[in-house]
Amino acid sequence: xxxxxxxxxxxxxxxxxxxxxxxxxxxxxxxxxxxxxxxxxxxxxxxxxxxxxxxxxxxxxxxxxxxxxxxxxxxxxxxxxxxxxxxxxxxxxxxxxxxxxxxxxxxxxxxxxxxxxxxxxxxxxxxxxxxxxxxxxxxxxxxxxxxxxxxxxxxxxxxxxxxxxxxxxxxxxxxxxxxxxxxxxxxxxxxxxxxxxxxxxxxxxxxxxxxxxxxxxxxxxxxxxxxxxxxxxxxxxxxxxxxxxxxxxxxxxxxxxxxxxxxxxxxxxxxxxxxxxxxxxxxxxxxxxxxxxxxxxxxxxxxxxxxxxxxxxxxxxxxxxxxxxxxxxxxxxxxxxxxxxxxxxxxxxxxxxxxxxxxxxxxxxx
Numbered sequence: 001x002x003x004x005x006x007x008x009x010x011x012x013x014x015x016x017x018x019x020x021x022x023x024x025x026x027x028x029x030x031x032x033x034x035x036x037x038x039x040x041x042x043x044x045x046x047x048x049x050x051x052x053x054x055x056x057x058x059x060x061x062x063x064x065x066x067x068x069x070x071x072x073x074x075x076x077x078x079x080x081x082x083x084x085x086x087x088x089x090x091x092x093x094x095x096x097x098x099x100x101x102x103x104x105x106x107x108x109x110x111x112x113x114x115x116x117x118x119x120x121x122x123x124x125x126x127x128x129x130x131x132x133x134x135x136x137x138x139x140x141x142x143x144x145x146x147x148x149x150x151x152x153x154x155x156x157x158x159x160x161x162x163x164x165x166x167x168x169x170x171x172x173x174x175x176x177x178x179x180x181x182x183x184x185x186x187x188x189x190x191x192x193x194x195x196x197x198x199x200x201x202x203x204x205x206x207x208x209x210x211x212x213x214x215x216x217x218x219x220x221x222x223x224x225x226x227x228x229x230x231x232x233x234x235x236x237x238x239x240x241x242x243x244x245x246x247x248x249x250x251x252x253x254x255x256x257x258x259x260x261x262x263x264x265x266x267x268x269x270x271x272x273x274x275x276x277x278x279x280x281x282x283x284x285x286x287x288x289x290x291x292x293x294x295x296x297x298x299x300x301x302x303x304x305x306x307x308x309x310x311x312x313x314x315x316x317x318x319x320x321x322x323x324x325x326x327x328x329x330x331x332x333x334x335x336x337x338x339x340x341x342x343x344x345x346x347x348x349x350x351x352x353x354x355x356x357x358x359x360x361x362x363x364x365x366x
Contacts, residue, residue, distance in 0.1 A: 094122045110137040149312040157186040196328040203335030210253040217247040221282045224261045236274035244283035256336045263329040264293040264357050272297030291359040300348035308346050309334040
């Protein structure tokens, strides 16, 4: 009903405009033929005509003019209706296509797109619709991938638990402490996975709880280095902590920042061979704070660098979950840093060239 009302209004406006144009055109046409009183040739001829003939011409003209004007107005109205219909169709066709596409999106056909054409405003709406559809399609793809990854990650420890428990019940494995310890390790793995997924879900929904306090950055870096020093020594690695210049006290969640640094250091330890060096740096720059974890390890090739912060992503797919982690550590770092209004980046010159992870935290307004 609204669409018909819109078309009627457009048609009515077009009729009025074209009727005026037809009237003006008639006048210009008459003047071009020398029928207007202002024309000098007509004025000279009129002076030579007798009053009786002029009176008769005036009478005939008065009778014929309304008919001619009516004909021109009728032609103008017909043309106006035709133009109005074509105009309304040209305006409503893109809107009809958008409405159909919106219904397709609602029916989960997220690959649906519309043609970007028409006036600037219509084209802008079409572009915005396509961008929205692309974002929805990407979000749905990520959701499906997450479900598939979670199912895959949960299946392994659950399968191990079921198999070993079944073997114990069938007296294939003896119920000894070593076997119970292995089963207990699998339950810990499940607990870590569930906790990590919960944190990621909260972060992506912008609901990650943060306990914001004043954090002494220098102290945080030193304490983290002391915590990881024994682990690095056992792996034959050298751990360095470098405080570059005076460091500020920032407002942040200390435990979450500690967790981010822990994840980056664990990642560096896993990917740095014996004899390597891991350096943790902190530096204040204009308006921001940089926390860096630099290693001399395996490095990251460009095709992996673009996905390094994706959940469940492993550079070496052959690594087991025990040696390579579950692939959520860097994704959690990214979520925590973004929850603080910052960002995390990774830099590497390539394979066997080491890598550098940089946490960028804003300090303006702290």
